[in-house]
Amino acid sequence: MLALFYIFIGVAIGVSFWQVTRILNFRSSIANDKDNKTQGKNALYFMVFLYVMMVYCLIAMNVIMLPESASYEGEHDDNLFSITFWLIGVVQFIMQFLIFFFTYKYKGSKDRKAKFYADSHKLEFIWTVTPAIVLVVLIGYGLWQWNNVMDLSGEDDPIVIEVYSQQFRWDARYAGEDNTLGLGNVNYIKGINTMGVDMSDKNAQDDVQVTELYLPKGRKIHFKFRSQDVLHSAYMPHFRAQMNCVPGMVTEFGFTPKYTTEEMRQQPEVIEKTLGINKVRRAKGEDPYIFDYLLLCNKICGASHYNMQMKITVVEPDEYEKWIAEQPTLASVVK
Incomplete structure (x- = not known):
């Protein structure tokens, strides 16, 4: 496949040089009706080729898209994407035609x-006002969705979780029975207290530190993010959620x-994608892939940025309650 790509690039460069040479020769010649007719037909041929490639990409490459949103809030992100995609797609198909x-006609x-x-003035008014109205609607929907994800003040008893980033790993801390996280600061990092939790804070005593979410x-999850060193970005693609982790401040979102x-x-989309991945892995002699939700870093934060991830497991509420009850509190671990 890579060799085919290099051949394509070589052919494209060769055609480019050939076209440049022809353009230079045009200075001493004038296009006639035959030339114009030929170029008009070429425009139609290219239009057909372009439509075929667009339809092929929409169908054949759909498998690389993310499956349905795994969070209720993410449904609005998918809606906004679909609306924008169809608007752009319809305009694209019409304008290309x-x-x-018209180049041919x-x-x-x-x-x-x-x-x-x-x-x-009529045309100027139409193609100025129409895009303006469309953009206002799309941006308005986007701002509403942003507020929907960021406004956590009215939520009833969400689970509060702190996600802590550092080169090149994630740690997480669950608020205990009081559902309030203890204070944290890099100055408190010492020994196994890798998240810098202030153990003199009474709210920190029942917190639970884990390496897997x-x-x-x-159940609504209220995430809070901190960074120990550089700018990271907590990215949970299947939940349509992302937030920068900034040193010295706390950022947050919920879903x-x-x-x-x-x-x-x-899910059919996940099954299809998993089969495609395992076909490639099998050819390479690698272990089969099993789908899991992941927390990734979406900022290029250093040499091992690509490997900075944390597994996320979503379970039924009763299974979660059993799991969280089995986890040791910070007070019993950090002395």
């Missing part, structure tokens, strides 16, 4: 003279898991 068809001819229009299905990990593995 007009560009190439109004090709140069000795028997026809081009007409010149200085301006059209367990989330209950259908509600919609599917357990096992339920997501049974």
